[in-house]
Amino acid sequence: MTHAIDARLQELGLTLPDAPAPAANYVPFVISGQHVYVSGQVSMGANGLITGKLGADLSTEQGAEAARACALSLLAQCKKAMGGDWAKLARVVKLTGFVNCTADFTDQPKVINGASDLFVELLGDAGRHARSAVGAPSLPLGVAVEIEAIFELA
Template sequence: MTDRIARKLEELGLSLPEAAAPVAAYVPIVEAGGMLHLSGQLPFRDGQLITGRLGDGVSLEDGQAAARACGLMIVAQLKKYLNGDLSRVKRIVKLGVFVNSHADFTDQPKVANGASELMVALFGDEGRHARSAVGVPVLPLGAAVEIDAIVQLG
C-alpha cells in the first residue's frame, strides 16, 4: 500500500509534509487496541500555517485546501509512526474536522470534504470513514482548520 499511496500522491501532484512536532504537552499518536488515535493536525502549505476564518476572508475553496493539507499531515504522521510502512493501515475509521468559522458560515461539511476525499483517493475503500465537521470560533495559532483521526491497523 505504501507504494500505491506514493504513486497516488504523485498522480495528484501532492507530497507529504514533514510530520509536525507537537506544539504543547501531548504526543502526535497514541496506539491502543489496534487503533491509532491521532492528535489534531494543522494545515501547512510550503511550511507555512494556513490561518484565517471561513466566511470572514477565507473562501470555501481555501478551506477545502486547508482540510486537504491537514489530511496530508495525518498521512505524514502515520508514515512516521509506522516507520514508513503505510501498508499497516487497515482503515481510516473517523475524522474529526474543526473549522475556524464566522458565526454565519455553515459549510463545514464542504470544507471537511477536502480531507475526506483525499483519504478515499489515497486509501480507496479503506479510506471511507465516519466524520464530524464542526464550526469553532478559534483554533490554535489561528489555523483555518484542524483535524484529528482514528485509524485501524491491520
C-alpha cells in the same frame, strides 16, 4: 497498499510533509490495540500556517484546501507511527474536523470534504470514514482548519 499510496501521492503531485512535532505537552499519536489516534493537525502549507476565518477571509474552496493540507499531515503522522510501512494501514476510521468560522457560516462539511475526498482518492474504500465537522469561533494560532483522526492497523 505499500507502494500504491506513494504512487498515488506522486500521481496527484502531492508529497507528505515531515510529521510535525507537537507544539505543547502531548504526543502526536498514540497506538492502542489496532488503532492509531493522531492528534489534531493544523492547516499548514508550503508557506507556513494557513490562517483565516471561513465566512470572513476565506472561501469554502480555500477552506477545503486547508483541510486537504491537514489530511497530508495526518497521513505523515500515521506513516511515522507505522514505522514508514504503509502495509500496516487497514483504513481510516474517523475524522473530527474543526473549522475556524463566523457564527453564520454553515458549510463546515464542505470544508472538511477537502480531507475526506483526499483519503478516498488515495485509499479508495479504505479511505471512507465516519466524520464530524464542527465550527469554532477560533482555532490555535488563527489556523483555518484542524483535524484529528483515527486509523485502523492491519
